[in-house]
Amino acid sequence: MPAVPTRFVRAEDFAAVAQAVLPTDVWDYVAGGAGDERTVRANEEAFHRLTLVPRMLIDVGTRTLHTTALGVPLAGPIGVAPTSYHTMAHPDGELAVARAAGAAGLLNIVSVFSSTTLEDVAKAATGPLWFQLYCLRDRGLTRSLIERAEAAGYRAIVLGVDLPVIGYRDRDIRNAFRLPPGVRPVNLPVGTEQDPTLADLNAVLVDPRLTWQDVEWIRSVTDLPLVVKGIVAPSDAERAVQLGASGVLVSNHGGRQVDGSVATMTALPDVLDVVGGSAEVYLDGGVRRGTDVLKAVATGARVVFAGRPVLWGLAVDGESGVRAVLDLYLRELDLVMATCGCPDVASIGPHLLRNP
Numbered sequence: 001m002p003a004v005p006t007r008f009v010r011a012e013d014f015a016a017v018a019q020a021v022l023p024t025d026v027w028d029y030v031a032g033g034a035g036d037e038r039t040v041r042a043n044e045e046a047f048h049r050l051t052l053v054p055r056m057l058i059d060v061g062t063r064t065l066h067t068t069a070l071g072v073p074l075a076g077p078i079g080v081a082p083t084s085y086h087t088m089a090h091p092d093g094e095l096a097v098a099r100a101a102g103a104a105g106l107l108n109i110v111s112v113f114s115s116t117t118l119e120d121v122a123k124a125a126t127g128p129l130w131f132q133l134y135c136l137r138d139r140g141l142t143r144s145l146i147e148r149a150e151a152a153g154y155r156a157i158v159l160g161v162d163l164p165v166i167g168y169r170d171r172d173i174r175n176a177f178r179l180p181p182g183v184r185p186v187n188l189p190v191g192t193e194q195d196p197t198l199a200d201l202n203a204v205l206v207d208p209r210l211t212w213q214d215v216e217w218i219r220s221v222t223d224l225p226l227v228v229k230g231i232v233a234p235s236d237a238e239r240a241v242q243l244g245a246s247g248v249l250v251s252n253h254g255g256r257q258v259d260g261s262v263a264t265m266t267a268l269p270d271v272l273d274v275v276g277g278s279a280e281v282y283l284d285g286g287v288r289r290g291t292d293v294l295k296a297v298a299t300g301a302r303v304v305f306a307g308r309p310v311l312w313g314l315a316v317d318g319e320s321g322v323r324a325v326l327d328l329y330l331r332e333l334d335l336v337m338a339t340c341g342c343p344d345v346a347s348i349g350p351h352l353l354r355n356p
């Protein structure tokens with residue numbers, strides 16, 4: 001086990017310490033969501049409503065959590081969701097997260113709004129990386145980012161489609177939140193002299209006129225598999241797959257975009273009904289415990305991703321804090337698989353759910 005105190009028994013134990021060490025406005029940026037934060041809570045509550053029906057007298061003496069995503073071997077069906085500006089949380093930022101995810105053998109999705117260049121993250125990484133892109137107003141720049149990700153060894157493009165503009169986030173508005181000094185979107189050509197709000201930066205760069213035609217264009221300019229992130233409507237998932245997406249990441253951006261948006265675990269079964277046979281389906285939002293991972297995988301998710309908990313670990317203790325958070329997910333998942341009668345990921349199925 002990593003060198004962190006045993007008071008960290010669950011991922012959420014890192015939240016309280018992270019809150020204590022981060023500046024208030026940075027904590028609010030990470031923790032907060034859109035509006036009254038009903039969807040932030042709904043994501044977690046949807047997991048709580050699902051109940052498990054463990055199975056007994058199955059040989060679980062030898063267990064493995066191994067799985068794959070788009071052919072990439074992984075130590076488990078949990079990964080790192082893309083989040084912006086990791087050096088806000090810890091000076092080692094994205095490098096610490098990449099090292100921790102690699103050491104754990106887990107998939108790491110790197111945000112285009114990283115505060116470390118995508119090339120430097122790739123050099124530090126020892127495990128698989130996917131690159132999360134927002135389509136920018138400047139299509140030449142968008143294309144060059146895809147080419148840089150290909151050259152650096154990223155194995156998929158994850159196109160974020162749920163952020164035409166940044167949602168109405170009460171906490172950030174109240175705090176007039178701005179990027180801390182020295183924290184910049186270094187993949188992108190923006191000056192270092194301004195003192196922009198996130199919404200300003202976003203409005204300058206990200207294209208709010210994006211449509212399905214642009215998804216086709218992005219699909220056409222790369223040989224990397226395409227994952228569309230930020231979908232909750234089954235018809236949107238269907239269209240993404242028709243246009244050539246290999247995967248769909250069911251996400252409401254951690255409740256940060258549309259307050260009142262459906263919880264991701266509520267949306268997941270309907271998305272699976274439509275595209276589950278033809279694409280891999282992933283989920284994020286409110287995944288906090290090994291039981292949550294099990295419930296999502298039992299419903300049909302290939303891999304689930306954690307956003308805020310990774311940032312809590314990063315704020316608390318850099319690389320080893322992230323490693324500790326990821327290890328908690330794996331350890332909890334291993335034990336809940338054993339106690340539910342699942343020796344491997346393939347044996348996790350809807351038979352374990354009370355309301356499949």
Ligand SMILES: Cc1cc2nc3c(=O)[nH]c(=O)nc-3n(C[C@H](O)[C@H](O)[C@H](O)COP(=O)(O)O)c2cc1C
Pocket residue numbers: 029030031043081082083084111112113132160229251252253254255256284285286287305306307308309
């Ligand atoms: C501080 C923060 C920054 C984020 N930045 C991005 C981003 O740059 N790109 C992206 O696709 N999603 C971003 N997200 C959304 C996450 O990828 C993910 O959908 C969400 O955090 C999952 O919910 P969870 O935090 O409850 O695990 C961000 C989320 C947070 C909390």
Ligand SMILES: O=C(O)C(=O)c1ccccc1
Pocket residue numbers: 084113163198202253256
């Ligand atoms: O804060 C976010 O959730 C996010 O996705 C984002 C996107 C662009 C710039 C900064 C943050």
